[in-house]
Amino acid sequence: MPPEVQQAVERYRLNPDVLEILHHAKSGLWHVRSGERLLRWALADSSSAPHILRDAGMLAVLERHQLAAPQLLALDQNEAFVVSVQTLLMPTALCDVTEVGLEEAGWRSLGAYIRAYQDRLQLPDFSPEHPEQAWEEKLRSLERRGEVGPQDVRWLRHWRSLLPGEGKRVLTHGYVDPAWIVAHPSRQLVLGLTEWSIAEHREPGHDLLRIPAEALPHVLEGYGPGAAPRLLRAKLSELVQEARTTSQEVPLADQFDRFRAFLEPYRPTTRSALAQSL
Incomplete structure (x- = not known):
């Protein structure tokens, strides 16, 4: 995990001892989960950056309409990277049921x-x-x-x-x-x-x-x-x-x-x- 992603993990208080990490090499997206928190990180010039921003915007819309979904906790964007932090509201929630159904x-x-x-x-x-x-x-x-x-x-x-x-x-x-x-x-x-x-x-x-x-x-x-x-x-x-x-x-x-x-x-x-x- 790059130091910039590690810094984001620490900044947004994800438990470093309980991390699920997924990296999409082609798009440059880092997806990190710790308990109920999800962190999505990408370089600002990567193909994933607009998707992180769009996803965060939609989560705000869903919350405003009182529809269940991951809730947006933070969105940070600068010239170097884009990062969003979301909560599933339940540490044991399943996120991806492809295998278990x-x-x-x-x-x-x-x-x-x-x-x-x-x-x-x-x-x-x-x-x-x-x-x-x-x-x-x-x-x-x-x-x-x-x-x-x-x-x-x-x-x-x-x-x-x-x-x-x-x-x-x-x-x-x-x-x-x-x-x-x-x-x-x-x-x-x-x-x-x-x-x-x-x-x-x-x-x-x-x-x-x-x-x-x-x-x-x-x-x-x-x-x-x-x-x-x-x-x-x-x-x-x-x-x-x-x-x-x-x-x-x-x-x-x-x-x-x-x-x-x-x-x-x-x-x-x-x-x-x-x-x-x-």
Whole structure:
């Protein structure tokens, strides 16, 4: 650990005898945990510095809206480095459940948490892009380049028309993944999410796209009404967006049908929501 990071550990009173240290060599980020405290440090000219600042700003917004998350204790920035210090409010809280997962109740609480911040973080969306118009333009671009056939285009539009659209975007975390989940040691309650640096306005279902398959029915249940249609709409958007940058071995319509078939058995979560569509 560089002396500058060690100085930050001492300055912000992290216990040097109980440190979990993670260094991302490519981005230059140092991530240090001691009990309930998290310290994130990076050189000011590194690619991680803007992410630390953005994450800290979002934590302040979440706290102002009384939404559970790591709370920001300190943010320091100068010409040499950027450092933030956060508290998980619980020394034994789990921070990254990739290996241990959550109990069913924990996954349901994650769904409820996602719904809560999407409903309550009513921040201005300054993007002029309308979700439906943007999706249609991307699909047309793929069709013009011959990357999606006419039959697939009709099928994808058909499904887009069947799924209810709210015509607006909401503030999303951006990458709800087990690695960013903060949970109670019992694994039955989600306490928040870390890494808010890529939060922005997107379709509501975007934050359901990275949920592990085995946990998805519980997360959808916790999320509540509209979960499955929102997820399917987000999947349609993701398929079209990714098709613009990667080659597709499986037609987009087939990929979507496989995903829809995967969701279909989860009753009653999807039956009531998609009764008219399926």
